[in-house]
Amino acid sequence: MRNLIIALMLLVLLPVGVNAAEAENVAPEGRKRVVVIDPGHGGPRPGKVMKDIAEEHYVLDVSKEVRKQLKTKMSDLEVYLTRSSDSAYHEKQAEDNKRRAEFANRKGADLYVSIHANAHEKTTVNGCEVWVLTLNERLMNQNQGQAARYADDGDFIAPEDIDRTSQGFMMAVARQLENEPFSRFFAEECCRNMSSYGLKNLGVKAGPVFTVLYYFEGPGVIVELAYLTNSEDYAYLSKKGSKTEMATAISDAIVSYFKALDGDASEPAESAEESTTESVEEAAPLTEGYTIQLISSTTEVDKSDYQFKEYKGRVELYMGTGRYKYKYCYGSYATREAAREELEHARKTFKDAYVVRFKDGNIVAK
Ligand SMILES: [Zn+2]
Missing domain, CATH: 3.40.630.40 (Zn-dependent exopeptidases)
Incomplete structure (x- = not known):
């Protein structure tokens, strides 16, 4: 004080x-x-x-x-x-x-x-x-x-x-x-x-x-x-x-x-990118890009588990490294920024959710 x-x-x-x-x-x-x-x-x-x-x-x-x-x-x-x-x-x-x-x-x-x-x-x-x-x-x-x-x-x-x-x-x-x-x-x-x-x-x-x-x-x-x-x-x-x-x-x-x-300055460009990304997502699932990791676990979890009720049918399992190698994610986006747009919503249920990069079913480094 x-x-x-x-x-x-x-x-x-x-x-x-x-x-x-x-x-x-x-x-x-x-x-x-x-x-x-x-x-x-x-x-x-x-x-x-x-x-x-x-x-x-x-x-x-x-x-x-x-x-x-x-x-x-x-x-x-x-x-x-x-x-x-x-x-x-x-x-x-x-x-x-x-x-x-x-x-x-x-x-x-x-x-x-x-x-x-x-x-x-x-x-x-x-x-x-x-x-x-x-x-x-x-x-x-x-x-x-x-x-x-x-x-x-x-x-x-x-x-x-x-x-x-x-x-x-x-x-x-x-x-x-x-x-x-x-x-x-x-x-x-x-x-x-x-x-x-x-x-x-x-x-x-x-x-x-x-x-x-x-x-x-x-x-x-x-x-x-x-x-x-x-x-x-x-x-x-x-x-x-x-x-x-x-x-x-x-x-x-x-x-x-x-x-x-620089957020304010680049806002118009970002919203353009976002709409492009969304249409790409609709057209075909990406084999690599960014997703929102909801939880990670040391053991396999049923994707229809009650905790995922809000994302029923839309939760994807990716594999990562380390002890918590089962990564349960939602959405696929071409850019990290596009994934971030959705992050706020995800955090209402999964407060530790964050954006990760994936490729061919695995969570990978950039
Ligand atoms: Zn030190």
Whole structure:
């Protein structure tokens, strides 16, 4: 509440500063949008290590693949990596994180994505999650315990070390309120995409004041791919092709994010595409395209099961990878966007429904 009051005061007192921050979310005419990808760790800090996988190397490979994919998916996007070798900015963790954020600021990043792998003292904990910055008092304190146990020293600023009266903090609060919806939109998109490869979706989390996010001035997230303390997640991460899949999940989320920012401008084109897609769907079932996954299961479920009553006769079974390999889906669409149009309706009954890509009866990577 106190943060909110301070931020509201700033909105009144500092209209110029706040407007400038807002304007950064929409690239001015002619300016290319910029994404900074931060492969976590490197140099003296390998991050989490499980058997033959070291976080620093894994996330660097994924980051490079994200950059490579974005070159073809969104050629007008400028993509920078905070590091492209086994290096760090500073020997001290806190300073290193801060400099990564400052690098992104200098590049004028519209979106900042820091990529990591996770760890937990309970080896049964698994799945993917994405963190956004919060300066909400309750959330900062609530998730502090978890961060203190699993983050490296200097990865976050302890609530008691934050000077709530400093101008820097007040500006950070104003920025955070401005950026959080954007960060969350990307985070949700990213979680959904990653979990389509069989990882458990642990969702979007807002937690301690991560230095790597705190010093960045735009929307930003920390992507935690999977747990390097869990054998199931390890099996996924060590699987051939998993780096490409994770990169696809992230790069697709980046593309969706910028498309959503441009939403109003491209609306006429989208509705044209939608009507074309619908007529294609009527004419012949697609052998590949996009569908809405309603549920996934470890065992086969009867397609006439009561839970599908609303989609009776229209539920399709696709096969995926991972433990929840039976994917029950609805609809087939030529584009991800067309499938999304239907998603809202599906979520009224299946709140975790999301869009996946299929080919010849299987759920596949893009
Ligand atoms: Zn990490």
